[in-house]
Amino acid sequence: MSSSKMLRLILIQHPVSDVKEDNISHVLSLIRKTVAEEKRTSVPILVVLPEFFNCHKFFEKDAEYVPDGYTSKALSGVAKELGIYIIGGSYPERDAQNPKTLYNTCTIWGPKGELLGKYRKLHLFDIEVPGKISFKESADITPGNNFTIVEIGPAKIGIGICFDVTHDEFSRTYRNEGCNFLVYPSAFPLYTGELHWEVYSRARATDFQCYVAMVSATRDFSNSFVSWGHTIVCDPYGQVMKEAGEEEEIIKLDLDFSVVDLWREQLPKFRKRRTDLYECIAKVPTK
Numbered sequence: 001m002s003s004s005k006m007l008r009l010i011l012i013q014h015p016v017s018d019v020k021e022d023n024i025s026h027v028l029s030l031i032r033k034t035v036a037e038e039k040r041t042s043v044p045i046l047v048v049l050p051e052f053f054n055c056h057k058f059f060e061k062d063a064e065y066v067p068d069g070y071t072s073k074a075l076s077g078v079a080k081e082l083g084i085y086i087i088g089g090s091y092p093e094r095d096a097q098n099p100k101t102l103y104n105t106c107t108i109w110g111p112k113g114e115l116l117g118k119y120r121k122l123h124l125f126d127i128e129v130p131g132k133i134s135f136k137e138s139a140d141i142t143p144g145n146n147f148t149i150v151e152i153g154p155a156k157i158g159i160g161i162c163f164d165v166t167h168d169e170f171s172r173t174y175r176n177e178g179c180n181f182l183v184y185p186s187a188f189p190l191y192t193g194e195l196h197w198e199v200y201s202r203a204r205a206t207d208f209q210c211y212v213a214m215v216s217a218t219r220d221f222s223n224s225f226v227s228w229g230h231t232i233v234c235d236p237y238g239q240v241m242k243e244a245g246e247e248e249e250i251i252k253l254d255l256d257f258s259v260v261d262l263w264r265e266q267l268p269k270f271r272k273r274r275t276d277l278y279e280c281i282a283k284v285p286t287k
Protein backbone atom coordinates (compact mmCIF):
# COMPACT_ATOMS: atom_id res chain seq x y z
CA MET A 1 0.00 0.00 0.00
CA SER A 2 1.80 3.15 -1.21
CA SER A 3 1.11 6.26 0.91
CA SER A 4 0.93 8.34 -2.29
CA LYS A 5 -2.29 6.47 -3.14
CA MET A 6 -3.90 7.14 0.25
CA LEU A 7 -6.34 9.76 1.48
CA ARG A 8 -7.53 10.21 5.06
CA LEU A 9 -11.25 10.93 4.97
CA ILE A 10 -13.24 12.52 7.81
CA LEU A 11 -17.01 12.92 7.41
CA ILE A 12 -18.84 15.07 9.94
CA GLN A 13 -22.49 14.32 10.68
CA HIS A 14 -23.61 17.08 13.02
CA PRO A 15 -26.84 18.79 14.17
CA VAL A 16 -28.01 22.00 12.49
CA SER A 17 -29.82 24.65 14.57
CA ASP A 18 -31.53 27.90 13.54
CA VAL A 19 -28.49 29.97 14.48
CA LYS A 20 -25.88 30.07 11.75
CA GLU A 21 -23.01 31.28 13.94
CA ASP A 22 -23.65 28.45 16.44
CA ASN A 23 -23.65 25.87 13.66
CA ILE A 24 -20.38 27.14 12.29
CA SER A 25 -18.65 27.32 15.65
CA HIS A 26 -19.84 23.79 16.52
CA VAL A 27 -18.57 22.42 13.20
CA LEU A 28 -15.23 24.18 13.58
CA SER A 29 -14.78 22.75 17.06
CA LEU A 30 -15.59 19.22 15.77
CA ILE A 31 -13.07 19.66 12.93
CA ARG A 32 -10.35 20.93 15.30
CA LYS A 33 -10.93 18.16 17.84
CA THR A 34 -11.04 15.38 15.22
CA VAL A 35 -7.99 16.55 13.30
CA ALA A 36 -6.02 16.99 16.56
CA GLU A 37 -6.50 13.24 17.18
CA GLU A 38 -4.88 12.39 13.82
CA LYS A 39 -1.29 11.24 13.50
CA ARG A 40 0.05 13.64 10.85
CA THR A 41 1.84 12.05 7.88
CA SER A 42 2.25 13.02 4.23
CA VAL A 43 -1.24 11.56 3.56
CA PRO A 44 -3.69 14.41 2.91
CA ILE A 45 -6.63 14.85 5.26
CA LEU A 46 -10.00 15.66 3.71
CA VAL A 47 -12.97 16.74 5.84
CA VAL A 48 -16.46 16.69 4.29
CA LEU A 49 -19.57 18.44 5.69
CA PRO A 50 -23.31 17.99 4.91
CA GLU A 51 -25.52 19.96 2.52
CA PHE A 52 -26.82 23.10 4.30
CA PHE A 53 -24.42 22.51 7.15
CA ASN A 54 -24.79 26.04 8.52
CA CYS A 55 -28.56 26.64 8.20
CA HIS A 56 -31.88 24.98 7.48
CA LYS A 57 -33.31 25.19 4.01
CA PHE A 58 -34.43 28.83 4.58
CA PHE A 59 -32.46 30.24 1.76
CA GLU A 60 -32.86 34.00 1.60
CA LYS A 61 -31.91 35.11 5.12
CA ASP A 62 -28.81 32.93 5.31
CA ALA A 63 -27.41 33.55 1.82
CA GLU A 64 -23.81 34.78 1.59
CA TYR A 65 -21.28 35.80 -1.03
CA VAL A 66 -18.55 33.34 -1.94
CA PRO A 67 -15.69 33.65 -1.10
CA ASP A 68 -16.22 36.88 0.86
CA GLY A 69 -18.96 35.74 3.24
CA TYR A 70 -18.78 34.71 6.90
CA THR A 71 -18.96 30.97 6.19
CA SER A 72 -16.33 31.02 3.44
CA LYS A 73 -13.95 32.87 5.74
CA ALA A 74 -14.57 30.38 8.57
CA LEU A 75 -13.90 27.35 6.33
CA SER A 76 -10.88 28.90 4.67
CA GLY A 77 -9.47 29.88 8.08
CA VAL A 78 -9.78 26.44 9.66
CA ALA A 79 -8.41 24.69 6.55
CA LYS A 80 -5.32 26.93 6.74
CA GLU A 81 -4.94 26.67 10.51
CA LEU A 82 -4.93 22.84 10.36
CA GLY A 83 -3.34 22.35 6.92
CA ILE A 84 -6.23 20.22 5.66
CA TYR A 85 -8.67 20.03 2.75
CA ILE A 86 -12.37 20.72 3.31
CA ILE A 87 -15.36 20.01 1.09
CA GLY A 88 -17.59 22.51 2.80
CA GLY A 89 -20.97 20.81 2.47
CA SER A 90 -23.19 23.48 1.03
CA TYR A 91 -24.81 26.76 1.97
CA PRO A 92 -26.94 29.31 0.13
CA GLU A 93 -24.78 31.55 -2.03
CA ARG A 94 -25.85 35.04 -3.12
CA ASP A 95 -24.71 35.86 -6.62
CA ALA A 96 -22.27 38.80 -6.54
CA GLN A 97 -23.52 40.23 -9.87
CA ASN A 98 -27.19 39.66 -9.24
CA PRO A 99 -27.88 39.58 -5.45
CA LYS A 100 -31.46 38.31 -5.88
CA THR A 101 -30.13 35.09 -7.42
CA LEU A 102 -29.35 32.32 -4.93
CA TYR A 103 -27.47 29.05 -5.47
CA ASN A 104 -27.00 25.95 -3.35
CA THR A 105 -23.20 25.99 -3.32
CA CYS A 106 -20.39 23.74 -2.19
CA THR A 107 -17.00 25.36 -1.62
CA ILE A 108 -13.77 23.37 -1.55
CA TRP A 109 -10.76 24.64 0.45
CA GLY A 110 -7.08 23.73 0.41
CA PRO A 111 -4.46 23.69 3.17
CA LYS A 112 -3.35 27.26 2.52
CA GLY A 113 -6.93 28.41 2.96
CA GLU A 114 -7.31 28.75 -0.81
CA LEU A 115 -10.60 28.20 -2.63
CA LEU A 116 -9.95 25.13 -4.82
CA GLY A 117 -13.37 25.08 -6.41
CA LYS A 118 -16.98 26.04 -6.13
CA TYR A 119 -19.90 23.87 -7.20
CA ARG A 120 -23.48 25.08 -7.59
CA LYS A 121 -26.10 22.31 -7.38
CA LEU A 122 -27.29 21.41 -10.88
CA HIS A 123 -30.40 19.34 -10.15
CA LEU A 124 -32.88 21.03 -7.82
CA PHE A 125 -35.10 18.87 -5.65
CA ASP A 126 -38.83 19.36 -6.25
CA ILE A 127 -41.16 16.69 -4.90
CA GLU A 128 -44.92 16.52 -4.31
CA VAL A 129 -46.36 13.34 -2.83
CA PRO A 130 -49.77 14.26 -1.34
CA GLY A 131 -49.99 13.61 2.38
CA LYS A 132 -46.32 12.64 2.57
CA ILE A 133 -43.93 15.31 1.36
CA SER A 134 -43.98 18.63 -0.44
CA PHE A 135 -40.76 20.47 -1.24
CA LYS A 136 -39.77 22.87 -4.02
CA GLU A 137 -36.13 23.85 -3.99
CA SER A 138 -36.49 25.49 -7.41
CA ALA A 139 -38.82 28.11 -5.87
CA ASP A 140 -35.84 29.76 -4.15
CA ILE A 141 -32.71 28.48 -5.81
CA THR A 142 -31.25 28.86 -9.29
CA PRO A 143 -29.47 25.80 -10.70
CA GLY A 144 -25.76 26.00 -11.51
CA ASN A 145 -24.32 25.19 -14.92
CA ASN A 146 -20.92 23.67 -14.28
CA PHE A 147 -19.33 20.48 -13.09
CA THR A 148 -16.53 20.71 -10.52
CA ILE A 149 -13.55 18.39 -10.19
CA VAL A 150 -10.85 18.81 -7.54
CA GLU A 151 -7.67 16.79 -7.22
CA ILE A 152 -6.51 16.05 -3.68
CA GLY A 153 -3.49 13.73 -3.48
CA PRO A 154 -4.48 10.53 -5.35
CA ALA A 155 -8.17 11.46 -5.43
CA LYS A 156 -9.80 12.99 -8.47
CA ILE A 157 -13.08 14.08 -6.98
CA GLY A 158 -16.33 14.88 -8.77
CA ILE A 159 -18.57 17.08 -6.62
CA GLY A 160 -22.36 16.85 -6.55
CA ILE A 161 -25.01 17.88 -4.03
CA CYS A 162 -27.80 15.59 -2.78
CA PHE A 163 -30.39 15.15 -5.61
CA ASP A 164 -27.50 15.19 -8.11
CA VAL A 165 -26.70 11.65 -6.98
CA THR A 166 -29.95 10.43 -8.51
CA HIS A 167 -28.86 11.48 -12.02
CA ASP A 168 -26.73 8.80 -13.58
CA GLU A 169 -25.53 10.91 -16.54
CA PHE A 170 -24.20 13.47 -14.08
CA SER A 171 -21.95 10.99 -12.31
CA ARG A 172 -21.14 9.33 -15.65
CA THR A 173 -19.69 12.64 -16.80
CA TYR A 174 -17.28 12.60 -13.86
CA ARG A 175 -16.34 8.99 -14.61
CA ASN A 176 -15.67 9.95 -18.24
CA GLU A 177 -13.29 12.60 -16.91
CA GLY A 178 -11.41 9.98 -14.90
CA CYS A 179 -12.76 10.70 -11.41
CA ASN A 180 -12.14 7.99 -8.82
CA PHE A 181 -14.20 9.51 -5.98
CA LEU A 182 -17.69 11.06 -6.01
CA VAL A 183 -18.68 13.25 -3.06
CA TYR A 184 -22.24 14.41 -2.40
CA PRO A 185 -22.96 16.62 0.61
CA SER A 186 -26.64 15.79 1.13
CA ALA A 187 -29.86 16.48 3.04
CA PHE A 188 -32.32 13.74 2.07
CA PRO A 189 -35.66 13.97 3.87
CA LEU A 190 -36.90 10.82 5.61
CA TYR A 191 -39.21 9.92 2.70
CA THR A 192 -36.50 9.60 0.03
CA GLY A 193 -33.86 8.66 2.58
CA GLU A 194 -35.64 5.44 3.33
CA LEU A 195 -36.25 4.68 -0.35
CA HIS A 196 -33.01 5.80 -1.97
CA TRP A 197 -30.12 6.77 0.29
CA GLU A 198 -28.15 3.54 0.44
CA VAL A 199 -29.29 2.37 -3.00
CA TYR A 200 -27.94 5.43 -4.81
CA SER A 201 -24.64 5.55 -2.96
CA ARG A 202 -24.02 1.87 -3.73
CA ALA A 203 -25.28 2.23 -7.31
CA ARG A 204 -22.94 5.11 -8.16
CA ALA A 205 -19.97 3.28 -6.63
CA THR A 206 -20.84 0.08 -8.51
CA ASP A 207 -21.57 1.74 -11.86
CA PHE A 208 -18.47 3.89 -11.89
CA GLN A 209 -16.08 1.70 -9.86
CA CYS A 210 -15.16 4.53 -7.54
CA TYR A 211 -15.44 5.56 -3.91
CA VAL A 212 -18.66 7.41 -3.04
CA ALA A 213 -19.39 9.51 0.06
CA MET A 214 -22.76 11.03 0.98
CA VAL A 215 -22.72 13.24 4.07
CA SER A 216 -25.86 14.21 5.98
CA ALA A 217 -26.72 16.25 9.07
CA THR A 218 -28.16 14.40 12.08
CA ARG A 219 -31.83 13.41 12.24
CA ASP A 220 -33.54 15.98 14.45
CA PHE A 221 -37.34 15.98 14.80
CA SER A 222 -37.35 19.44 16.40
CA ASN A 223 -36.35 20.95 13.02
CA SER A 224 -38.84 21.87 10.30
CA PHE A 225 -36.68 19.89 7.86
CA VAL A 226 -35.64 16.50 9.19
CA SER A 227 -32.54 15.02 7.57
CA TRP A 228 -32.10 11.29 7.08
CA GLY A 229 -28.68 11.00 8.76
CA HIS A 230 -26.78 7.79 7.86
CA THR A 231 -23.70 9.44 6.36
CA ILE A 232 -22.23 6.73 4.18
CA VAL A 233 -19.07 5.70 2.30
CA CYS A 234 -19.01 2.98 -0.37
CA ASP A 235 -15.99 1.35 -1.96
CA PRO A 236 -15.45 0.84 -5.73
CA TYR A 237 -17.04 -2.63 -5.51
CA GLY A 238 -20.28 -1.02 -4.35
CA GLN A 239 -20.00 -2.23 -0.76
CA VAL A 240 -20.80 -0.04 2.23
CA MET A 241 -17.52 0.67 4.05
CA LYS A 242 -19.09 2.67 6.87
CA GLU A 243 -22.51 4.10 7.62
CA ALA A 244 -23.38 6.40 10.51
CA GLY A 245 -26.53 6.22 12.60
CA GLU A 246 -28.80 9.21 13.13
CA GLU A 247 -27.02 11.07 15.94
CA GLU A 248 -23.89 13.19 15.82
CA GLU A 249 -21.12 10.98 14.47
CA ILE A 250 -17.78 11.31 12.77
CA ILE A 251 -16.66 8.75 10.24
CA LYS A 252 -12.91 8.34 9.70
CA LEU A 253 -11.51 6.17 6.95
CA ASP A 254 -8.33 5.63 4.98
CA LEU A 255 -9.13 5.38 1.28
CA ASP A 256 -6.64 3.50 -0.90
CA PHE A 257 -7.00 4.63 -4.51
CA SER A 258 -4.88 1.77 -5.88
CA VAL A 259 -8.02 -0.29 -5.18
CA VAL A 260 -9.90 1.73 -7.81
CA ASP A 261 -7.12 1.20 -10.39
CA LEU A 262 -6.94 -2.52 -9.64
CA TRP A 263 -10.70 -3.10 -9.81
CA ARG A 264 -10.98 -1.15 -13.07
CA GLU A 265 -8.25 -3.43 -14.52
CA GLN A 266 -9.80 -6.61 -13.16
CA LEU A 267 -13.30 -5.74 -14.41
CA PRO A 268 -12.71 -3.30 -17.29
CA LYS A 269 -16.33 -2.28 -17.79
CA PHE A 270 -15.48 1.25 -18.93
CA ARG A 271 -13.39 -0.09 -21.86
CA LYS A 272 -16.13 -2.59 -22.72
CA ARG A 273 -18.73 0.05 -23.48
CA ARG A 274 -20.39 -0.41 -26.89
CA THR A 275 -19.86 3.17 -27.98
CA ASP A 276 -20.78 2.08 -31.52
CA LEU A 277 -24.34 1.37 -30.34
CA TYR A 278 -25.12 4.10 -27.84
CA GLU A 279 -24.04 7.62 -27.26
CA CYS A 280 -21.38 8.36 -24.65
CA ILE A 281 -21.17 11.92 -23.54
CA ALA A 282 -17.93 13.47 -22.27
CA LYS A 283 -18.38 17.09 -21.32
CA VAL A 284 -15.35 18.84 -19.97
CA PRO A 285 -16.01 20.19 -16.50
CA THR A 286 -15.06 23.72 -15.63
CA LYS A 287 -14.80 25.35 -12.22
Ligand SMILES: O=C([O-])CC(=O)C(=O)O
Binding pocket: 124, 125, 161, 162, 163, 164, 166, 187, 188, 189, 192, 193, 196
Ligand atom coordinates in the same frame (compact mmCIF):
# COMPACT_ATOMS: atom_id res chain seq x y z
O1 LIG B 1 -34.10 13.34 -1.50
C1 LIG B 1 -33.54 13.55 -2.57
O2 LIG B 1 -33.57 12.74 -3.53
C2 LIG B 1 -32.78 14.81 -2.80
C3 LIG B 1 -32.88 15.88 -1.78
O3 LIG B 1 -33.38 15.73 -0.69
C4 LIG B 1 -32.27 17.18 -2.09
O4 LIG B 1 -31.62 17.33 -3.14
O5 LIG B 1 -32.39 18.11 -1.28
